[in-house]
Amino acid sequence: MIRCLTETLLLHDFGLHVHLPEHRLCPTVPNRLNYLSWAHGILDSTLPLYEILEGSSNARCRGRTEVRALDIGTGASAIYPILGCAVDPSWSFTATDIDDESLRWASKIVREPLNNLSFSMHGHRKKKHLHLKDRIRLLHRKVEDPLIPPRSDIGVPHARLLYHLTMCNPPFYSSEEEMRASYELKEQEPSAVCHGTENEMITEGGEVNFVKRMVEESMGLWESVILYSSMLGKLSSLRLLVEHLRERGVGNYAIGELIQGQTRRWVLGWSHTPYRIAGGMSSCKSLALARLLPSATMRSMSFDLSSDEEREEVLIERLKSILVGLGSSEFIQTQGGGGDGKSDHLLEVKMMSESWTRSARRARTRRQKQGEEEEEEAAGGSNHQEPLLCVRFSLERFMNGDDDDEERVGSSSRATKERRRLISQWIYGRDRIKFESLTGHVFQRFEDSLRGKR
Secondary structure, eight states: OOHHHHHHHHHHHHHOOOOOOTTTOOOOOOHHHHHHHHHHHHHHHHHHHHHHHHHHSOOEEEEEEEEEEEEESSTTTTHHHHHHHHHHHTEEEEEEEHHHHHHHHHHHHHGGGGGGEEEEEEETTSEEOOOOOHHHHEOEEEETTTEEEEEEETTTOOSSSSSEEEEEOOOOBHHHHHHHHHHHHHSSSSSSSOOHHHHHHBBHHHHHHHHHHHHHHHHGGGGGGGEEEEEESOOHHHHHHHHHHHHHHHEEEEEEEEEEETTTEEEEEEOOBBOOOGGGOOOOOOOOGGGOOOSSSSEEEEEOOOOGGOHHHHHHHHHHHHHTTTTTTEEOOOOOOOSSSSSEEEEEEEEEEESSSSSHHHHHHHHHHOOOOOOHHHHHTTTTTTEEEEEEEEEEEEEEEEOOGGGSSSSSOOOOOEEEEEEEEEEEESSSSHHHHHHHHHHHHHHHHTTHHH
């Protein structure tokens, strides 16, 4: 029953012709799609800046960066690669597995003629371009092989970037006894169970040890991958793995909570690059996860305006003047306006040095008095030197009292008032203290400008 439902969903919603074997694990589509959407969101917020700072050297597909993803343990369904390719034509996958039989079934799906066409789906204007055999490479691995195949194994020996993304749905259990105990705790058995093999369900040390192995491999590969990630089946595993990342000095990570009906899963992603994982991607609905979340990459200050200062264009120009005055800065553009009228005014700045600090400002003043030229110093090496940090500043409108129930009762004695919020989001850099320092300086200067100070 579940197998038939999965096959039907893949065909009806994604145009994928799939036949799933009875003796292999049957994936649930909504759960896997949630994981893909989570990863897709992080890359969408990261890749535009990556293209700017890396010189736009990435290949493009229909106007988008071509994303190379790795699926570790793809299984007989190759569910993440086929869904990823169906959802986004710019994605391609290397899909690995240690089980020959699973890879044979996956190969049938990838090579199916109906999965290698361009066609129009009912209710969709744009054509869907599957062409799975050109976009999914299946790779057999041995148990002792690295989980993340090296460059030589995938035919890119000189590529700086190995993958944009790694994905994994590791075996949950460490033994048959643990698996049986888990089933016994469930109040009711599912009406139709898709049985998995031992390789799919059990691994030494369970999912914690499996993902720890991924973490350790990532420490050696470092920036060869933008985003490493894995799904997790147990909250206790998430706690242990976040603790492990922190012990290894990895602070650039994100947590996702995936809820589908009564099923709850978690996703853990981490990066060794300076590209900060968007703060919104680390939000979880469960309060129990609050202490596991990474430090915020966003700061904000709220303020009121007089009637002649309500236009965002005036405020953004005031902010721009402050940033220009810092020196050693360059404006960049990774995204346009939000289009919702709330956060459609923003500035993104790349800082090459700590030019906002008191000592730097004093040194700059001395040079100006001495008539020395600064242009060469400010621009020197900017094409090759790694930026110190990049920050996105944006303005947002909001109403105080929007969530105040008292104002909805009878005649309101306190009218709601529109206010503004200046937001600073850390999008690139390795040193949190420098981000906090720059944000504090800009916020103070902006506040002074609102009060008429110089």
